[in-house]
Amino acid sequence: MNGHAKIDDCFIILDNLPLGAIVLSRDFTVICWNALLEEWTGIQRGEIVGKTITDYYPHLADSRYTDRIIPLFDGGPSVVFSSQLHRRFIPTSFPNARERIQHTTVTPLFLGGELHALVSIQDVTDLTRLAQNSRTLHTQALREIEERKKAEVQLRLAASVFASTSEGIFVTDANGVIISVNPAFEQITGYSAAEAVGNTPRILKSGKHDQAFYAHIWNSILKEGLWTGEIWERRKSGEIYPQDMTISAIRDENGFIRKFAAIFSDITERKKMEEELRYLSMRDGLTGLFNRRTFDEELENEWRRALRAPAPFSLIILDIDYFKDYNDTYGHQEGDRCLGAVANVVNCAVRRPGDLTARYGGEEFVVLLPMTTSADAAIIAEGIRRDVEALSIGHRTSKVSGVVTASFGVGTVIPTRDRSFTELIRVADHALYVAKSKGRNRIMCHKA
Incomplete structure (x- = not known):
């Protein structure tokens, strides 16, 4: 906003x-x-x-x-x-x-x-339940919208609405030749009435859908008299954009199809908002890194991919040393700034498309490294450790340094079908525990 x-x-x-x-x-x-x-x-x-x-x-x-x-x-x-x-x-x-x-x-x-x-x-307490409720409400809303549109199709064909509605409308004969369009059609598609009438709706095809998609639409129209859904179309300018469309078959008193009427709206802005909300749902609000839920999903996905060509799979878990003491000493606002600075260092440490960085929770961060040996993962972890220390964020209550530092656990596993991706987390977490027990601000590696 x-x-x-x-x-x-x-x-x-x-x-x-x-x-x-x-x-x-x-x-x-x-x-x-x-x-x-x-x-x-x-x-x-x-x-x-x-x-x-x-x-x-x-x-x-x-x-x-x-x-x-x-x-x-x-x-x-x-x-x-x-x-x-x-x-x-x-x-x-x-x-x-x-x-x-x-x-x-x-x-x-x-x-x-x-x-x-x-x-x-x-x-964030009832996130799962709210997601389930949201899907239920979404399904109910779609049903309600479908029923509403069935009733509205005939009304929107009335002359006054046809001329003034902000939704595009076109009517074809039984052969699919356009016989009428409204002003909103012209505005949305870029085609004038003179250019559209006499043509078929193929002038709007984007090329993004296959023949099976259009076959499903016509099957629904011919069997049920109506199709409602999202479709990608092309403006006269060549721009491809999304539409929310309803197509209805208009029958005569004997039940024969005489015309087809389509009502559509440009949903470009709605799609942008949905994509922004999807992006935000995957990210940690404070650091901008991926959140725990996204990490869990990607770890499971990458593990399944790795089973097809087994190779070393590494995970780095790092924890800011004595962060609670830092928060108690400098305040939560400075604590948030510290988390953001460390997150930026972590995010800059990876470059490959399959690698992923996330905030695991609190002051813990993770780096997912498919097809990476323990030695290579340790090099990446050491780079992060040095860069975190180089931030020179003062930490007078730390027991290991006068600046903010971090401890690292590097876990490496070769995925097999008799193993679970949770084993990788367990191995890395054990390595982190050892790093803390040996004095912190260090890296420990563990393989399984």
Whole structure:
């Protein structure tokens, strides 16, 4: 949500996010309060919008929050209230509210020409359950949309709607020759009515779909009278773009197909938003590295690939030495900066397409290295160790150095069908344990 936004647009976008979302003005007045927060808290937006949020949640007036959020209104950077350090930004009204954990990000948002704060809250406790509920709601929504579109097809063919709707419409005869298009069709596709009428919809084909795809569409239309789905088409300019389309067969009183009507909308922006949300769901909000869930998935995928051509498979697990002491000494804000700096070093250490870096949890990071020997993995780990030390981040309470350091465990396994990818984690974790027990700020390797 970068750039300028309107309040109505704010509500529409925020209400469709799978996150709790608030927009605050400089004096912490609530400008937007999305639907998910209404569900979480029981507070309706009509009650809280226009009020100061600290009237409802006094803990947000604490300097732990204000000292980090207020600079944002003067052009400061986004801030993160991690789930490990700030368990609940907005308490919920759930029966087990005290057990729930939230991950909160506050980013700048231009609204009405002024900087505001966009607060995004993710409940990370019930992530699996919420994902399941989300899929259920998505399926239900698709069914509802299909039924709605069946009813709307005939209405949208009415002359007044045909001319004014923002969705593109074209009608063909029984042979598929275009006989009518509306103004939105011209605007979306770039073809004028004169250019389209007399042609077939093949002028819109993108080349991204095979014959089986189109055969499925026609089979659905001829059997059920309707097809609804997403399709990639080509504008007159040559640009390929996604559409949400409904095609309906129009029959006469004897049941014979006389015409076909198609209604479509350009969903380019929706696809961009979905891709951005997918990207964010894979990343750790503080460091920008891949998150634990993505790491687990990629490790399992790479392990399966490695079974086809067994070779050494290595994993580096590193842990910032005495990070809890660092947080206690310098504060959580400096702790977040330290994590971000170390994450950048870790991310710069790998170059190959199959390698992956992730935040494993807390102050732990992992580097996934398929087709890498223990010796080569140790070289990469030593490079990271030196670069972390070279950051020269002061750490006066460390027992091994005056600057921030890290300990490394390098595990190496040759994948076989009688082994699980979890063995690689176990081996690397054991090596990390040995590195810590031998004094930290060092690398230990272990093979299995």
